[in-house]
Amino acid sequence: MKTEKEKMIAGELYFAEDPVLVAERKHSREQMHLINHELDGDIRSQLLKETFGHVAGKIYMEPTVAFDYGYNISVGKNFYANFNCTLLDICPITIGDACMIGPNVQLLTATHPLEPVKRNSGLESGKPITLGNNVWLGGGVVIIPGVTLGDNVVVAAGSVVTKSFGDNVVLGGNPAKVIKRIETEKTEEPLTIQRKKIDTLDRKIAQLLEERMDAVAEIGAIKKQTNTNVLDSKREEKVLDNVRQAVNNPAYRETIQHSFEDIMKHSRAYQAQIKGAE
Structure with a gap:
């Protein structure tokens, strides 16, 4: 039998009030308090490295940073996030190298059953979010559960991304759609x-x-x-x-x-x- 934590990470229905998950959320809030009240950027970055599941290299995030667990977040090299970044990591959030996130951005893997009785029972689920390399999310962007963005994607401020997109596109709107394609300087072999x-x-x-x-x-x-x-x-x-x-x-x-x-x-x-x- 899978634990509620294993179900959660796998994107299956799980009981959020499971004692193990409650304890882990309490610990994550303690970490958030430390991170968000640390004025020294270098120390704050070190706390983030100790809290997230994987950080490949340099990371800098302005306060406040909000997350559910932290251990489901994987960040590539040279990551930057502006103020008030929300990463609801019920399921894995995977961010590639050289990504930038504007203020008030939300990456939300968590979702709930549409049927009200099941929703009110306390059961929840989620879907992973993946960002490729060199992704730039403008201020106020919302990424919903299950979205994957390819390399070199730019999302205009205030957009809501409801589906996945491939490489080298500029997205905008609600729901977000392709505004233009980015011509890369070097064509891949x-x-x-x-x-x-x-x-x-x-x-x-x-x-x-x-x-x-x-x-x-x-x-x-x-x-x-x-x-x-x-x-x-x-x-x-x-x-x-x-x-x-x-x-x-x-x-x-x-x-x-x-x-x-x-x-x-x-x-x-x-x-x-x-x-x-x-």
Whole structure:
């Protein structure tokens, strides 16, 4: 069973009044008090490094800084934020290198159920926010849960960003839309472009594989309870047949099938760990 903290970070419904989370929020408020009352910028930056989950290099944030937990915030090199920055880090907030944030900016990963009974029950959830490198958010910008912005994105003051955008765009409005595209001085090499595409796809595949392993773990627990064999040849052949039918390009079919065979091999091994040696 996942803890409420694990559910929260994974973006699942969780109970916010869980004692562990209540204690961690209390600690984060103590850290916020120290950070926001520290007049020495260098000391304030050191406190931020000790509080956030990851800081790659130089960080400077004007007071006041507000966050839920702090440990879900990851910041790249040379980060600057102006006054009154709010980072609601129910889920991970990942900020790239050389990013700048104007005053009164809000990055909000937290959300609530739309159905009022469920919302009033105390259940909450969230979605991660990711900013690429060289992102500049103007004053009063709001980023809502689940948004990803690519590299070199500029968001005009007062905008509300409700969906994700790629690299090299200027955004503005509520909801924010592309105002113009930024012409970069240097065109990336074709190999670099394709590798970046693969990096993006790999992150998505890793997230899907993690969801698949959640299901694998549940199946392993059921098999242990019912004393069912880990290996189900008919089921695995059905999975491979589904995979073959899902692949549109025949040239890729064999390679993708072999990849899934390997995935199932490791899934069996994980289920065997759950069920015990057979």
